[in-house]
Each structure stands twice: as C-alpha cells, then as structure tokens.
Amino acid sequence: MKRIEALQALADLTDRHPVVVTCAATSRELASVKDGDNHLYLLDAMGLVGSVATGLALGVDPSAPKVVGIEGDGALLMNPNVLPTGGYLAPDNLLLVLLDNGVYGSTGALPTYCRGSTWGGSRQPWDGPHDRRTPSTA
Numbered sequence: 001m002k003r004i005e006a007l008q009a010l011a012d013l014t015d016r017h018p019v020v021v022t023c024a025a026t027s028r029e030l031a032s033v034k035d036g037d038n039h040l041y042l043l044d045a046m047g048l049v050g051s052v053a054t055g056l057a058l059g060v061d062p063s064a065p066k067v068v069g070i071e072g073d074g075a076l077l078m079n080p081n082v083l084p085t086g087g088y089l090a091p092d093n094l095l096l097v098l099l100d101n102g103v104y105g106s107t108g109a110l111p112t113y114c115r116g117s118t119w120g121g122s123r124q125p126w127d128g129p130h131d132r133r134t135p136s137t138a
C-alpha cells in the first residue's frame with residue numbers, strides 16, 4: 001500500500017476525530033486527499049506527533065472521538081521517547097498510526113534505521129530509488 005492510499009483510508013475514517021499528522025510530505029499528501037478542519041498539520045515539527053496527540057488526548061473530553069496521530073518511521077526515530085511516555089500516560093482516547101516505509105520520505109527517500117526491522121507490524125518492500133536492502137552510497 002502506498003502512503004497516499006493509507007492516508008486516503010485514514011481520511012475516510014476520521015471525519016469526526018481530531019487528527020495530528022506528521023510533517024512535510026505526509027501533511028501535504030493528507031491535505032491533498034482531504035483537507036479537514038479536524039487536521040492539525042505539524043509542519044516543521046518532525047517527531048512530535050506522539051507528543052502533541054498524547055497531550056491533546058489528555059486535554060479533551062474522554063468521551064469525544066479518539067485523537068488520531070499519524071507518524072512516520074523516520075519521525076518516530078527522531079523522538080522515540082514518545083512511546084514510553086504515551087504508554088505511561090495511556091490515554092484511552094488516543095490512537096497512534098505509524099506509516100513505516102523504511103525511508104525518510106521527505107528527504108529523498110534516504111533509508112531509516114528501520115530498514116532492517118519493523119515496529120511490530122509489516123511493511124511492503126520499498127520500491128523507491130533507495131531500496132532498504134541496498135542503501136545508497138551517495
């Protein structure tokens with residue numbers, strides 16, 4: 001599944017939910033498939049989706065629709081401490097979605113350190129210019 005296909009599916013499912021989305025290409029792609037008033041685009045704030053979404057989930061009425069955070073693998077690697085923090089605070093109304101394609105999608109598809117593993121899910125093999133099995137030497 002391509003990232004934009006995942007974003008289209010998420011946009012279709014989250015009309016009633018506050019959505020916090022990671023920076024750069026992912027924000028632009030989500031805005032291109034659907035630019036909702038419920039979307040918070042974290043432009044120039046790489047790695048902060050989990051922090052912002054957790055804080056938002058703790059601050060809104062717990063009976064309101066879940067806060068959905070959409071993060072990329074490269075951004076999560078920039079701020080991995082959001083996982084134990086979110087796990088400790090554990091708001092029931094938070095859903096963090098990780099789009100793991102094994103590359104920094106906004107910087108020329110440079111491979112991330114995720115290229116040899118997954119975050120517990122699965123990943124389709126990357127078919128971009130920097131295949132995760134043969135990192136660029138440029």
Ligand SMILES: [Mg+2]
Binds near residue numbers: 073101102105
């Ligand atoms: Mg990525």
